Amino acid sequence: MTRILHVLDHSLPLHSGYTFRTRAILRAQMARGWDVRGITGYRHIADGPLEEVVDGIRFHRTPGQPAEGNPLIREWRDISAHADAIDALVRQWRPDVIHAHSPVLNAMAAQKAAKRHGLPLIYEIRAFWEDASVGNGTGTEGSPRYWLTRQLETHAVRQADAVAVICEGLRSDLIARGIDPDKIIVSPNGVDLDQFGDPVPRDPALTAKLGLEGADVVGFIGSFYDYEGLDDLIAALPRLVRARPRAKLLLVGGGPMEQALRDQAMASPFADHIGFVGRVPHDQVEHYYAQVDVLAYPRKAMRLTDLVTPLKPLEAMAQGRLVAASAVGGHRELIEDGVTGTLFAPDDPKALAAALAGLFADRAMWDERRIQARRFVERERNWSSNILRYEPVYQRLLARGSAARRAA
Known part of the structure; x- marks a missing residue:
């Protein structure tokens, strides 16, 4: 049975468009017979145990508390803590694929564990973090922070083995940055009917x-x-x-x-x-x-x-x-x-x-x-059919990993 570890910003029991999309993806994958789990970082602010089952889905949490101080230093420390939690879960559970979901901090944390364990990584972008911060009023387009975040996003996409985006607009933007179109799939928003x-x-x-x-x-x-x-x-x-x-x-x-x-x-x-x-x-x-x-x-x-x-x-x-x-x-x-x-x-x-x-x-x-x-x-836009878009990507990444292990 294929095991997929989803690296997440936050999850149920919190309610947001982000958590509802996550629930739909994981429930649909479970219905396909895949073994899936999620792990969240420090932006998951709901109280609860370090491991819990919500709506039939098993989630793991990053232990400890967010770092304090300078924002850049704080985010780097949070990434490191999240990466350590992912690494520990990979050692314990042995997933076949790591599926990281935006924002880019999750991709950076997941990449550390993926490289360490030789696992394929798919990075899914629901929105570019720099643009989301502008939309939420916490950032300014063209600022140094905006530029740095954009560079990190592009770097994370280049490092990932495959990339999923939720719409053609994001796909076109990545292609304009020089990303190979064959590396990108569109997995659009959908409804769990x-x-x-x-x-x-x-x-x-x-x-x-x-x-x-x-x-x-x-x-x-x-x-x-x-x-x-x-x-x-x-x-x-x-x-x-x-x-x-x-x-x-x-x-x-x-x-x-x-x-x-x-x-x-x-x-x-x-x-x-x-x-x-x-x-x-x-x-x-x-x-x-x-x-x-x-x-x-x-x-x-x-x-x-x-x-x-x-x-x-x-x-x-x-x-x-x-x-x-x-x-x-x-x-x-x-x-x-x-x-x-x-x-x-x-x-x-x-x-x-x-x-x-x-x-x-x-x-x-x-x-x-x-x-x-x-x-x-x-x-x-029905999740029962949308989920099929991931399957050939997972199969390709798993086949590539098997070939690499045989060569080694």
Whole structure:
């Protein structure tokens, strides 16, 4: 039985797009008959034992506490501690392949263990760390730290035996850096339809609690980061309400921009049309999808959103919801305008309001739109089929390792 060790930033029981993708990958690989485990570094902040099983998946933790002091020295020490934990687990469990997931710190830690034990390494990039820091407001494009992180990313890709990326935007960027296209596979974001594929009916009691009876409901379910453009969504609401007086906005989730968004909503002339729910347990999120007519994703135009495809629009499609999204590169990879969703100009509340009003004015096409979007997810973004993209890569790396051992 093939053993795959996944090196991770963080994992379940924490909830994020990162952990849900990880869960989907590992569960699908287990269903294929592979033996898989995960190991996290110090960015996994949940309390728990050094080894635990969550949702049927076995995770190991890096022992100890994060280093303190200068950020560069701290990160280097954290990499070393993570590498030592990976090395100890490799000695104990004897995996056949190491599969490291971004950010690049994980790849650097995994490479040490892979080289020491002669194991093949695949490095999976979900977003470039330097661009993610800009999107999260913790970095600046073109700064020395941004440049250094970009160099580390490129070096890690060159050192890996194979590279996986979640979308064509990331693949094209790596090719432009001189990486061999044959070394890269695209393993796109997907939906675990076994867990997320059966929409629940709208709960009338929850509808009443949220004050959504008879409303045209626009919603966002996810993390409140600046790059998500939720300020544009709130800014678009007055125009939308003037066109559709029954329109209401439901915001589910939380994050760094939450207070600023609440302040903006309170200052809106239509504050009573905006509802903040806060974070909800993941096993309850389907009930909130069921309350929404149109899920809106007004991501701002920037390098991160042009290169990276999000997960949330796919979940909305799987749930039978309409999708409206800004026409940034990551959305254009997922959404065919007028077929599986509606695209509008980014950074433009007026265009956003017009797109939403147009959807509510044309309900006759809703059923067909939902059918087409759901078929797209089932055909091209279903984890039960997406997982097959890894198999030939693992087989090639294992065969190469066997040949090298025979030669030695």
